[in-house]
Amino acid sequence: MINPPASFRWIRRVVLALLAVFTLVPVGVMVSSSLKPLQDVQGPFRWIPSTLTVRPYFDIWKTVPLGKYFVNSIIVAGGATVLSVLIAILAAYAVSRYRFRGRRLFTVTVLSTQMFPGILFLLPLFLIFVNIGNSTGVALYGSRGGLILTYLTFSLPFSIWMLVGYFDSIPRDLDEAALVDGCGPVRALVQIIIPAAIPGIVAVAVYAFMTAWGEVLFASVMTNDETRTLAVGLQGYATLNDVYWNQVMAASLVVSVPVVAGFLLLQRYLVAGLTAGAVK
Numbered sequence: 001m002i003n004p005p006a007s008f009r010w011i012r013r014v015v016l017a018l019l020a021v022f023t024l025v026p027v028g029v030m031v032s033s034s035l036k037p038l039q040d041v042q043g044p045f046r047w048i049p050s051t052l053t054v055r056p057y058f059d060i061w062k063t064v065p066l067g068k069y070f071v072n073s074i075i076v077a078g079g080a081t082v083l084s085v086l087i088a089i090l091a092a093y094a095v096s097r098y099r100f101r102g103r104r105l106f107t108v109t110v111l112s113t114q115m116f117p118g119i120l121f122l123l124p125l126f127l128i129f130v131n132i133g134n135s136t137g138v139a140l141y142g143s144r145g146g147l148i149l150t151y152l153t154f155s156l157p158f159s160i161w162m163l164v165g166y167f168d169s170i171p172r173d174l175d176e177a178a179l180v181d182g183c184g185p186v187r188a189l190v191q192i193i194i195p196a197a198i199p200g201i202v203a204v205a206v207y208a209f210m211t212a213w214g215e216v217l218f219a220s221v222m223t224n225d226e227t228r229t230l231a232v233g234l235q236g237y238a239t240l241n242d243v244y245w246n247q248v249m250a251a252s253l254v255v256s257v258p259v260v261a262g263f264l265l266l267q268r269y270l271v272a273g274l275t276a277g278a279v280k
Helices: 008-036 039-042 057-061 067-099 103-115 118-136 146-167 172-180 185-198 200-215 217-222 230-237 244-265 268-277
Strands: none
Touching: 008 244, 039 200, 039 244, 057 067, 057 230, 057 244, 067 103, 067 146, 067 185, 067 200, 067 230, 067 244, 118 146, 118 217, 118 244, 146 268, 185 200, 200 244, 217 230, 230 244, 230 268
């Protein structure tokens, strides 16, 4: 293996250092501000708080119903993730392993949905949910189930595309060996293909969860006071009279913990899945 020149190594170090500073400085500001009284946050910024306090981390649960928003976000993001993974596995397996009429059209259609901004789907989905509720009595608008279906509209196409690329990288000899041993298509998928595709499936799950966890546009329109998620609920720390900046920073750090922890735990699967999915 040829070692890169010294100039390249130094440039790489400088670039990585700049990226680290660009990433860590905002986090440092959030941590510092979350440990200050409100009057200190509203004054000139200081990295080291003159008065250190952890009270904002307790007040965030009282100022707004953060616990309820946390539960809503977990249910919505978890439901969207599970459905995205299950549907994407079945659809990607069919596209990858079978040749059928309309296969190419289906693939192109799935990819083409990623070309449009999400705001174009906001009004149509709103009208569809309201009309379904009026005609059938099934309350999709303002419900967590309706929000899960909404998130599927833009997480599922990418999930299918990524898993198709990953399934294509798995040798077909495994399928043939499973069929020779007496396995049917479904059993071969469950016992052979899915275990071999764990990195790709984890990458899809992380993508779907992160997309649903931090989404604001649809959640601000499709929810009410009972089904509001964290991304929208954080606005509750801004009142007509004041903005509780120390609590905003504390709450932002708290709600980031599940995503960051999950990403760190599944990082090796995520990198492998994205790499294999990109090679098609």
